[in-house]
Amino acid sequence: MNSNILIVDDEPELRDVLRETLEMENYIVSEAANAEEMRHKFNEEDFDLVILDLMMPGEDGLSLTRYLKERSDVGVIILTGKGESVDLIIGLEMGADDYVAKPYNRRELLARIKSVLRRSGRPAGKSAEITDGKSCITFSGWELDLPHHKLAAPDGSDVPLTMAEFQLLRVLLENPGQPINREDLSLKIFNKELRENSRNIDALVRRLRQKLEYDGNQPQMIKSVRGSGYTILTALD
Structure with missing residues (x-):
């Protein structure tokens, strides 16, 4: 089954080029020029x-990212011409799965589309990977379901994760107690080098x-390691 992709951009020329690129890869493509069309x-x-x-006139991509993630687990890739800006960081905090800077490289964009679809379990041609033959990683009462990209809390409730959050947690859990620097995390999660600052x-x-934490301001599980990035301090069950 081919993936169904929605392009949201106020520039018709960009939509036309992107549609042609995606249709050549056999994706099903729809377009929206603004927030109202996207919602419909x-x-x-x-x-x-x-x-x-x-950046679009009227309601911008930040608001639309929030709208999408509050209602579904659909993958979201942000197109930005602003580079590493505050707005881009806010977009990732709202749940965007990846970003591509304009003008984008066609091969890079297609690679990122396939990566997000694969991580989300959406049609992308490959099945989910399983670490060392394990389908789940359990830690401190939590359970990370690798094939289905789901996280269950100690009380059994589902905790929604974006694909980027899932990848971050998986990388940390595969290296418990071992600090991983930001550059390596960026390569493992977004498959791109971390830009300066x-x-x-x-x-x-x-x-x-x-x-994950009862008090995000006083983290006990995911710790910052000065000069070394981040590590997770938890016992694997």
């Missing part, structure tokens, strides 16, 4: 991925802490 199409169809311009990984860690 989103409520009418089941999309696997939304490619969303960050970027706070994207810090924003992602902050968001995951809020879901």
Whole structure:
């Protein structure tokens, strides 16, 4: 089954080029020029991925990212011409799964689309990986379901994770007690090098802490290691 992708951008020329690129890869593609059109199409169809311009007249990509993530687990890739900006970090904090800077490289964009679809379990041609033959990682009463990209709390309730949050938690759990620097985390999670002065990984860690810790301001599980990045301090069950 081919993935269904929605392009949201106010520039018709960009939408045309992106549609042609995606259709050549056999994706099913729809377009929206603004927030109203996006909401209408989103409520009418089941999309696997939304490619969303960050800066649009009226309601921008930040607000639309929040709207999408509050209502579904659809993958979201932000297109931005602003580089590593405060707005981009906010977009990631709201749940965007990845970002691509404009003007984008066609091969890079396609690779990121396939990565987000694969991590989300949406149609992308490959099955989920299982670490060392394990389908779940259990820690301190929590359970991370690897094939289905789900997290269960100690009380059994489901804790929604974006794909980036899932990847971050998985990487930390696969290296318990071992500090991992921001550069390596960026490569493992986003498959891209960390730009100078970027706070994207810090924003992602902050968001995951809020879901795992009783008090995100005094983290006990995910610890910062000065000069070395982050580590998770928990016993694997």
